[in-house]
Amino acid sequence: MPEMRSATAPTDHRPDERDRSLIDRILGGERELFHELVRPYEKGVYFAAYSILQNQQDAEDVAQETVLKALKNLHTFRAESKFSTWLISIALNEARGRLRHSRVIQFDSVDAARDEDNDEFTPAVISDWREVPLEALERKELRQMLQQAIDGLPAMYREVLVLRDVQDFSIAETATALGVTDGVVKTRLLRARLMLQKVLAPKLNAGRSGVLGIFKRRAGGSWF
Amino acid sequence: MVLNCKHVWKEISNYIDGTVPQELRDSIEQHLANCRHCAAVLDSTRNILYLVADERTFTLPIGYSERLHARLQREMNGDTAGACPH
Numbered sequence: 001m002p003e004m005r006s007a008t009a010p011t012d013h014r015p016d017e018r019d020r021s022l023i024d025r026i027l028g029g030e031r032e033l034f035h036e037l038v039r040p041y042e043k044g045v046y047f048a049a050y051s052i053l054q055n056q057q058d059a060e061d062v063a064q065e066t067v068l069k070a071l072k073n074l075h076t077f078r079a080e081s082k083f084s085t086w087l088i089s090i091a092l093n094e095a096r097g098r099l100r101h102s103r104v105i106q107f108d109s110v111d112a113a114r115d116e117d118n119d120e121f122t123p124a125v126i127s128d129w130r131e132v133p134l135e136a137l138e139r140k141e142l143r144q145m146l147q148q149a150i151d152g153l154p155a156m157y158r159e160v161l162v163l164r165d166v167q168d169f170s171i172a173e174t175a176t177a178l179g180v181t182d183g184v185v186k187t188r189l190l191r192a193r194l195m196l197q198k199v200l201a202p203k204l205n206a207g208r209s210g211v212l213g214i215f216k217r218r219a220g221g222s223w224f
Numbered sequence: 225m226v227l228n229c230k231h232v233w234k235e236i237s238n239y240i241d242g243t244v245p246q247e248l249r250d251s252i253e254q255h256l257a258n259c260r261h262c263a264a265v266l267d268s269t270r271n272i273l274y275l276v277a278d279e280r281t282f283t284l285p286i287g288y289s290e291r292l293h294a295r296l297q298r299e300m301n302g303d304t305a306g307a308c309p310h
Contacts, residue, residue, distance in 0.1 A: 031300055035293055042292055046284055056285050063288070064295045071299065123233055129264040131271050137280040146272075146281050165273050166282060171241070190237035193269055196276070201268040 015040070019083040027075060034074070038067050041084045044167045045091045048177075051162035052095035054151055062098055066091040081176060088163070088177045123194045124201040132204055142207075149199045157192035164189055225251040232262045240270055 022037045038045075045066050050059035070077075070087055077086055136142050150158060163174040164185070175185045225247065232255050238244045239252055256263045275281060 034300070035296060038296075039289075042289060043284060046288060047282060060285060060288055060291070064292055067292060067296055068299050071296065121233060123236075123265045123269065125229075125261050126264045126268060127260060129267040129271065131267070132275060134274065134278055134280075137275060137278050142275070143281050146276055150276065161276075165276055168277065171243075186238060186243075189241075190234070193237050193240070193273065194233065196272055197265065197269040200272050201265075204268070204272070 015084070016082055020079060023074060023077065023083065031071075034067075034071050037083070038070065038087065041087050042067070044084065044088055047162055047166060048088045048091040048159075049095040051159050052092065052099055052155060058098060058102075059095070062091060062094045066094050069094065082173065085169075085173050085176050088167075088169075089179070092159070092177060121191055121194050122198070124198045126201055126205060129201070129205070145200065145203060145207075149196055152199065153192055153195055157188050157195060160185055160188040161192040161196070165193070227251050227255045229255075229259060229262055232256070232259075233265065236266055236269060239266070240273070 019037060022033050026033050026037065042063065046059055046063045049062035049066070050056070053059050053062065066087065069090055077083065132142075150161065153161065159178060160174060163169045163177060164171070169177065171182050171185050171189075174189075175182045178185070232252055235244055235248065235252060239249065244252065256266060
């Protein structure tokens with residue numbers, strides 16, 4: 001197992017310095033550099049949008065609108081926040097705006113709010129766990145199982161999980177991007193993670209024992 | 225401090241993130257050493273998060289980056305007014 005992760009902001013500030021320098025040059029007239037500025041974050045923009053919209057085409061449209069908006073409004077960016085956080089918060093807002101126009105808003109539903117107030121949470125209680133190695137991700141069945149489990153989370157939990165656990169934002173960055181407090185992020189993250197465990201742990205345990213035929217280890221030792 | 229399973233579940237996310245105070249961490253670890261169920265809940269949750277974080281789990285649509293930058297370039301070509309309005 002890798003080392004336990006840190007919830008604090010990354011200690012490497014070089015991306016911030018790089019971004020600041022690029023932004024200064026772009027605002028100084030070197031607009032082509034905007035391609036370079038957004039390239040490290042374009043994946044994050046897509047997945048932030050997807051976490052809300054759950055539709056590839058809509059997420060891609062929103063990602064494009066997000067970078068265009070960021071280009072247009074770059075002069076309003078303030079250095080006290082990170083460019084990546086600012087960009088992701090634009091993507092989230094754009095995605096919510098699109099959802100608002102297309103169907104009933106799920107992420108602010110009364111049920112979800114009530115759900116958050118309820119501090120009862122129960123994981124799948126299992127008696128033992130054998131690690132599923134990363135190499136098992138070569139199997140499409142496993143990737144689909146993970147994606148479906150995340151898609152099945154209520155939006156408010158899915159957003160937090162995608163930012164924190166998929167994109168590796170810190171707690172503080174996640175809170176800034178979503179416009180909520182660190183405490184709200186931690187509460188939602190707990191619920192998101194336990195919901196995911198509750199759905200996936202029994203399936204993964206069953207898959208490993210051969211019921212789904214997913215994780216049978218070959219005689220040679222590979223997981224296919 | 226003696227914790228029951230529900231206490232441990234409630235703190236499991238912060239424990240994974242390494243944000244619980246030392247005294248609580250010690251109590252959680254004491255519980256985990258004696259409760260195979262909670263140890264399995266922790267191990268499975270942590271394992272699932274590593275799988276979720278792997279770049280193979282979520283992939284971008286083919287051609288996404290190219291289309292994004294082409295759209296951006298079209299915008300730049302069509303708007304030559306300059307980056308800063310001031």
